[in-house]
Amino acid sequence: MEEYDIAIIGGGPAGIMAAIAAGKNSSSVILLEKNSSLGRKLLLTGGGRCNITNNKPLKKLLNIYPQKNFLKHSFFTFTNEDLFSLFDFDFIEEEDNRIFPETEKSIDVLEGLINCLDDVVISYNFEATSISDDFVINNRIKANKIIIATGGITYPQTGCSIKNYSLTSQPLTDIKYGLTPLITKKDLSSIAGVTLYDVVIIYKKTKVKGNALFSHVGLTGPGIINLSNEISKSLSYNLLESNPEVDLEIAIDLCPKFSREDLQDKFSKDFQAKGKTMIKNYLKQFLTNSFIDFFLDEINLDGQTQLSRINKKSKNRLIENLKRFTFEITGFNKDLAKITIGGIDLANVNPKTMESTIMPGLYFAGEALDLDGPTGGYNLKIAFSTGYLAGLSASEK
Template sequence: MEKFDIAIIGGGPAGIMAAIAASRTSRVILLEKNPSLGCKLLLTGGGRCNITNGKPIKQLLTFFNNKNFLKHSFYTFTNEDLLSLFDLDFISEEDDRIFPKSGKSSDILKGLNDLLEDVSICYNFEVKSISDDFVINDKLKADKIIIATGGVTYPKTGSGIYNYSLTSQPITDIRYGLSPLVTKKDLSDIAGVTIRDVVISYKKSKVRGDVLFSHVGLTGPGIINISNEISESISYNLLESQPDIDLEIAIDLCPELSRDDLKFKFTNDFQKKGKTRLKNYLKLFLTNSFTDFFLDEINLDGNLELSRVNKKSKNRLVENLKRFTFEITDFNSNLAKVTIGGIDLTHVNPRTMESTLTPGLYFAGEVLNLHGPTGGYNLKIAFSTGYLAGISASEK
């Protein structure tokens, strides 16, 4: 039976980074169930790889509920440390999202692969059992093990609920994160249309961003981020059942103007531009391709001249511009980007990523109960916790 200092289970961003860090001083094997590494990494950022978020660490940590747990890993392996590993140019885009200038996630994966030259890699290797003395599948043995198997999203990349059963480590409820939403209403007529810089509300939560309409519902950065608030407010656990959803979200289509501002503007404009048709006037606030849908939904005639719009219709217009609602019936789970929940952080040392229950067992990345918004935050978690797990396992 072949023996290694460290066995790493999972060849995603966290597992790869753990292997790179650990291999500097230890004999390491990386076990991947797919025929290649980084399957999910290639999908990130729309195939461009939003490798991290460039905000200063102190500010970056404010975007995470478990910021105290992440603090040590973020300072141990910074964005500068990460980007310096690559012989690539990077660019910063809106909200400090960092991408390779080439726009190719494959360039990031190639750079990481080049750093694995001292790591033994075993492809098409599905880990089914880990014994108490760290024998894996009765085939190989390790002094220490790092589990970086990811969550439950994108199962085609190797994720799955069964990954949580490899150890007896306590697990929190598992939920979908950063997911598009399925609407009760068929939105096929406006599929592909985007409304920009709006405010999406669910209960007391508000998120500002773009909304994209799809054939089955809503997506885009704003929707993706509010989905976390929705998911965490519902009682369900994917280890046991699927969520049962019947709720409403609201979109403020004119966040820069209050209801009073809109009423005042309408009073003046409807008098001055009385011959203008309503659908043409609304181009001041809405995209052309969304206007007809909006008017149909609130039952107003777009061909009506402004001078003929009565007070009741004006009020309806104002109310819906400030609070346009959609009934939500499900998560579009096939496109959920991350997993909410995972290995309970109570029993993991944040300074090493080692289990406090099983010495020599470490965790990294999405398998942990860690998640953030869209925009490079989740890859930041993967790379930093992976690096910390790797150096901790190799130094002890």
């Protein structure tokens, strides 16, 4: 039986970073990866460009996360500057403080991380199926410490699996889909590819500003997938037991820069001054051109109608739908879910070390934990910082 100081299960971003940190202080570290290569999910991030982190100031960054108090120590222990120092190339900052490698290739980030694993043994095609009380994995590998970095349930082709949650007896929260496109009841294939820019998407009392993109089966885009986290959390389900039943309504404020009163005043003036203008042409100042015909069909208004011929009832209907255009949602597009919501219950993990408070010597990192953030580099930030802290803590004790 092979023996190591530290065994890390999972060769994704969190596992690789844990191995890098552990390898600095421990004489023997092994990284166990289910696939024939490391970092498969990392290669998918940012559309293959790798949105490696978010560069907001640290205190402002923490306020983005629902679990900011738990993340505080790991974020201060391993900062973005620490992350950038691992690479021999520069990074570029884009809208909303998103950070990408200057090469815009996720493979370069992965290779840069792998180059930091010189003193780490890597065992490929190793699927951990059992961990004994004395830290023996699959009756083959014995370790003094074990770090679980097996990820969530999304993108099973990358090695993620619901079976990973049964590796330990650590308490779990409900497991749910996160950052996922939404499936609509109405067929939207006629406007697939159309984007609504800087709209406000509303679910109950939650409002998210961002772009919404129409697909053949529903809605996606940054604004939609960020809202999906709140929708998923509001539903009572656990993927360890069953799939969610989704039957709800969301609304999109298509004109967030205008209040209803602003539109009422503007329409009153414009409908008189520009009475011969057709409504489909008039709406170009508010809506994406390729969306106008669909919008007018949905509210039963002929696009050829001149402004002067639109009665008060139709005008009010127009304003109401510009401010609250609704869609019935019937499901999550689970095949495209980017993250998992839920996981190892944070109540039983020490945020200053990532060590289990139930089983000393057992550590957790990344998406395996009940941690989540919006799209934009926030979730990779979790993976890298918690991974580094877990590896550092395990190797120092």
